[in-house]
Amino acid sequence: MVPDRRALPVVGFVAPSGSGKTTLLRRLTAALQSRGLRVGYLKHAHHSFDLDRPGKDSYEIRAAGADQTLLASRERWALQMENDRTGEDPDLEAMLARFERDRLDLVLVEGFKHAHYPKIEVYRAALGQAPFYPDDPEIIALATDDPPPVFPHPPVLPLTEIDALVDFIFSQARL
Incomplete structure (x- = not known):
């Protein structure tokens, strides 16, 4: 049985390591909190901790x-x-089920790029890596200050405009 996510919106951020996901999420979390949202955060770690x-x-x-x-x-x-x-990545749904849903308005996820859920890709041309969005229909936006390298592309949101990202998340999550 798939949990009902309508009660707790989930938006993910995916990108290669070194792209600035965590820095962006730190700024985004503060902006969402300043608008009165209670934000949860789930990070996929590729190593032991x-x-x-x-x-x-x-x-x-x-x-x-x-x-x-x-x-x-x-x-x-x-x-x-x-x-x-051990040796298997954690299941996104199983990890989301561990949150106390009644104490949150939104969960931001960092990683879990192969899971099926709405994601925003952080793209930086300087990394020299191909974008994920051409192969992932669940990428709902591209956060970048560079021109999208592949057409068609999802909506583009400037990395430096946190308020635009917050507005996009509000519209997508129906907050």
């Missing part, structure tokens, strides 16, 4: 074999789970 470090209690217990480790403080908490399907 830890929330803590060797020598810390939670790290040592996880390294000893705990399948789930929950770190909690007065300000925040984080649940770290061991992936029992």
Whole structure:
């Protein structure tokens, strides 16, 4: 069964590494928050990561074999789970299902370029890489300051105009 995303709009950002996705998302998140939205963020990491470090209690217990480790403080908490399907990318729908939907208005996703969901491609000609949009019909816009290299192309949004990106997301997500 596919979850109903109407209750929680999801918009992704895809591009090769080094294209400025995270920088753009940081600016975009602040702009969306200033308009009163509660924003969730999901990032696909292509490598292993830890929330803590060797020598810390939670790290040592996880390294000893705990399948789930929950770190909690007065300000925040984080649940770290061991992936029992090592070698497989996480499933976008499964990760989105972990959010507390009633506490968010929108989820911004960084990565998951092969998943089926609405995405905005960040394109920089200086990287010398082919764009994704000609092969991905789910790319709904191109965020770039360069001319689109392939025609036809989705709507173009200037990278430097955060308000235009916010307006586009509002229209697409029906916020």
